[in-house]
Amino acid sequence: MAEVTAAVVPAPSASGRVPGRAGGIGIVVEHHWRWYRRNWRATVVSSVLQPLLFLLAFGVGFGALVSGSGRVEVATGGVGYLVWLAPALLAMSAVQSAAFESTYPVLSGFKWQRVYHAMAAGPLSAAQIGLGHLTWIALKMFASGAVYVIVIAVFGGVTGPGVAVSLVAATFTGTAVAALVMAFAATVENEGSAFTGLFRFVVIPMTLFSGTFFPVDRLPAVVRPLAWVSPLWHGTELARSAALGRWQPLAAAGHVAFLLVLLVIGAVLVARQFRRRLTP
Amino acid sequence: MSAPSAVPDVPLAPRLLPAGSYAGRARMLLLRSATASRRTWLAFVSGFFEPIFYLLAMGQGLGSLVGELPGPGGASLSYAAFIAPGLLAASAMNGAVFDSTYNVFFKLRYARLYDAMLATPLGPIDIALGEIGWALLRGGLYATGFLSVMAAFGLIASPWALLALPAALVVAFAFGAIGMAATSFMRSWQDFDLVTLAVLPMFLFATTFYPLSVYPRWLQLVVECLPLYHAVELMRALTTGAVHLGLLSHLGYFAVMIAVGVVLASRRLDALLLK
Amino acid sequence: MSDALVQARDLRKRFGAFEAVRGIDVDVARGEVFGFLGPNGAGKSSTMRMIACVSPRSGGSLQVLGMDPGSDGPRIRARIGVVPQLDNLDTELSVRENLEIYGRYFGLSRRRVRAKAAELLEFAQLTERAEDPVEPLSGGMKRRLTIARSLVNDPELLLLDEPTTGLDPQARHLLWDRLYRLKREGVTQIVTTHYMDEAEQLCDRLVVMDDGLIVAEGSPVELIERYSTREVLELRFLPEHRPAAGELAGLVERVEELPDRFLLYTADGERAQAEVARSGLRPLSALVRRSSLEDVFLRLTGRSLVD
Numbered sequence: 001m002a003e004v005t006a007a008v009v010p011a012p013s014a015s016g017r018v019p020g021r022a023g024g025i026g027i028v029v030e031h032h033w034r035w036y037r038r039n040w041r042a043t044v045v046s047s048v049l050q051p052l053l054f055l056l057a058f059g060v061g062f063g064a065l066v067s068g069s070g071r072v073e074v075a076t077g078g079v080g081y082l083v084w085l086a087p088a089l090l091a092m093s094a095v096q097s098a099a100f101e102s103t104y105p106v107l108s109g110f111k112w113q114r115v116y117h118a119m120a121a122g123p124l125s126a127a128q129i130g131l132g133h134l135t136w137i138a139l140k141m142f143a144s145g146a147v148y149v150i151v152i153a154v155f156g157g158v159t160g161p162g163v164a165v166s167l168v169a170a171t172f173t174g175t176a177v178a179a180l181v182m183a184f185a186a187t188v189e190n191e192g193s194a195f196t197g198l199f200r201f202v203v204i205p206m207t208l209f210s211g212t213f214f215p216v217d218r219l220p221a222v223v224r225p226l227a228w229v230s231p232l233w234h235g236t237e238l239a240r241s242a243a244l245g246r247w248q249p250l251a252a253a254g255h256v257a258f259l260l261v262l263l264v265i266g267a268v269l270v271a272r273q274f275r276r277r278l279t280p
Numbered sequence: 281m282s283a284p285s286a287v288p289d290v291p292l293a294p295r296l297l298p299a300g301s302y303a304g305r306a307r308m309l310l311l312r313s314a315t316a317s318r319r320t321w322l323a324f325v326s327g328f329f330e331p332i333f334y335l336l337a338m339g340q341g342l343g344s345l346v347g348e349l350p351g352p353g354g355a356s357l358s359y360a361a362f363i364a365p366g367l368l369a370a371s372a373m374n375g376a377v378f379d380s381t382y383n384v385f386f387k388l389r390y391a392r393l394y395d396a397m398l399a400t401p402l403g404p405i406d407i408a409l410g411e412i413g414w415a416l417l418r419g420g421l422y423a424t425g426f427l428s429v430m431a432a433f434g435l436i437a438s439p440w441a442l443l444a445l446p447a448a449l450v451v452a453f454a455f456g457a458i459g460m461a462a463t464s465f466m467r468s469w470q471d472f473d474l475v476t477l478a479v480l481p482m483f484l485f486a487t488t489f490y491p492l493s494v495y496p497r498w499l500q501l502v503v504e505c506l507p508l509y510h511a512v513e514l515m516r517a518l519t520t521g522a523v524h525l526g527l528l529s530h531l532g533y534f535a536v537m538i539a540v541g542v543v544l545a546s547r548r549l550d551a552l553l554l555k
Numbered sequence: 556m557s558d559a560l561v562q563a564r565d566l567r568k569r570f571g572a573f574e575a576v577r578g579i580d581v582d583v584a585r586g587e588v589f590g591f592l593g594p595n596g597a598g599k600s601s602t603m604r605m606i607a608c609v610s611p612r613s614g615g616s617l618q619v620l621g622m623d624p625g626s627d628g629p630r631i632r633a634r635i636g637v638v639p640q641l642d643n644l645d646t647e648l649s650v651r652e653n654l655e656i657y658g659r660y661f662g663l664s665r666r667r668v669r670a671k672a673a674e675l676l677e678f679a680q681l682t683e684r685a686e687d688p689v690e691p692l693s694g695g696m697k698r699r700l701t702i703a704r705s706l707v708n709d710p711e712l713l714l715l716d717e718p719t720t721g722l723d724p725q726a727r728h729l730l731w732d733r734l735y736r737l738k739r740e741g742v743t744q745i746v747t748t749h750y751m752d753e754a755e756q757l758c759d760r761l762v763v764m765d766d767g768l769i770v771a772e773g774s775p776v777e778l779i780e781r782y783s784t785r786e787v788l789e790l791r792f793l794p795e796h797r798p799a800a801g802e803l804a805g806l807v808e809r810v811e812e813l814p815d816r817f818l819l820y821t822a823d824g825e826r827a828q829a830e831v832a833r834s835g836l837r838p839l840s841a842l843v844r845r846s847s848l849e850d851v852f853l854r855l856t857g858r859s860l861v862d
Contacts, residue, residue, distance in 0.1 A: 061495075066346055071344070197322040213338070303629045305660065308659045400633075401632050401660070401661060
């Protein structure tokens, strides 16, 4: 064997740095934004068109069926069905897209595309990766909600500037739901029936029984307590009182407190589950 | 090793089809699906509850805003009795479309399950029949469950409602066949937005939740062209007992859908799998 | 019936304007392990799919087990086993169910598949994982299960497309051992691979494919004798000491220049190394080894097999 003569060069110095707590979350958000810029068309159907169809079917179509009967005015407290329904649909579509965005995409991050693992190989912490994704979902919900508000206005469902508060309330509700669902999705190894069960047994009943389409008091008394634990009911109450200008300070404080507790629990669980899964 | 006695006896009728595309063993796919669904029983069972949640919420809650509606025979109907047949039709559509699009696409492109099956004596027609057959079996179970719930709530006005079960199977077959044909053209998951775009408007606008009279005339004509509209009309006539010969036209609509769907799906599967 | 299990004459496969297989003749005898060796895109997998009766041929003739895949597909498939390039196990079923249900596709009775599944689980060393889902299995285990599955109908002919691609060395050796056992039981095997060591290990006879054509045929030893020298001297240089290929040409029979090294073909590697030293060249490293199928391929096509 010949002699080995290695050339002497200076050792390379690494340029990587550890980001701060919020900075890391910002980096994760930026990652999702870059992906979204190329693929935003894929989400137009679910985030804008789907709520629009619900608005047309129930606000306009069903609204025409029931208008003038006197029954609706009793239920809505005097406003038209479309005006009464619109802010609730804003909350409902936020919760629906929150549930969707924090199930399959999260499992994909761990399992199929493994984006989270790629991020975790760098200096980002597991909690930053999870909470960054949650922040991104919240921002996106807010943006598509804003588009939806314009659509509602076009159909005559907006009566005043209070709808801006409805948008914030809807996004807040959606984020609380997204956090809880994301923490659950982080424990799922195999989609199997977990997500189908979640959608059919939790998300769909929640959208049907949370006072979106009709007041909760129209349900049998035994079922009504279900609405009280439903985050969507609290969000719907907030969004609706903001849009219609019917504030009841104590009730509103209660709704906000309930959603805030869910959001904090969700965020803590997200950080914990992401840590467990990414740093075993 | 000696040759096993596994050479299939190809039945006579399928000789009309391309050689080697049918081994007469589509039932083995039913066995496979039944075995697989034991593992995902929650998803399987949940399909039964979805239309029932809708019936309870909308029938009771929205019904309180509506009161009575005129039914197909002219007699007035409670809102729950009005939407129940609509939900039955919609759930037949949803189940069949889900099975024949998402599930088939996954098995075709990702799990490459059909490639594995084609390494056995099974052919593309066994696969198409087996998958549609499973969708029908499942749809039939859900429809039976839903009809029982309707009966328990007193939402069935006529013994003709018994025919709603076979009618649900016809509807599911038609949507399943078209869905499978459509799936064979899909390139990525993003194309499934188009499925949502076809199914959701039908669910919302094809007279499931309110009568056709709500729309202006031109929109009524559009809605009357939708397949789910025919399914809802058929179911509503059967569960309310307003049966007449004109209902056969709805069946004719589905017969055409089935014929087009099956021919297109088996041709496309042949071309995709045996290239 | 001829002795050949597979007989192809001027076999062709076209996809639109692209011709993947451009007229090949192949005879596979009962009991042998036959290999298709070549880089990705050489036409191996297309040929395998035609033999497996899932891809109609575009030209020429093909007989498998004495029958025509074009008209007797199901009958042929009933008697062969297929291990595809990518695992396509049924992820909705358990390990055992994968074997049992697959057996049912062949029309085997419940009793028969139950017994056969137990036997094959032993063969694949998966008895302890029998009731587990498929997904968490390691790559090697999945591969063994796929091979076990292909044996459920006691095939006379087994088609293996890239059987060990992506496996670690230990898993590959275990798999080779299983395939060797099958050979001793008389199962004819057709293997495609782009790994030289795999071809040398497994195949009695092989063809080298390149660009849709067969460029050489024989046993591994024959091919090496015919197309290469006994030994090879591999030389690496620092960029600043790297000589032109011409400076080495006079020293040995033949020189191949690769991006990172020179290959010097000669009957006596030690002596060639001494001459290199004498000529004043300063290689960073030098290695003498036996010729392999890799060298055969390089000689035949001017290209390296694994890129």
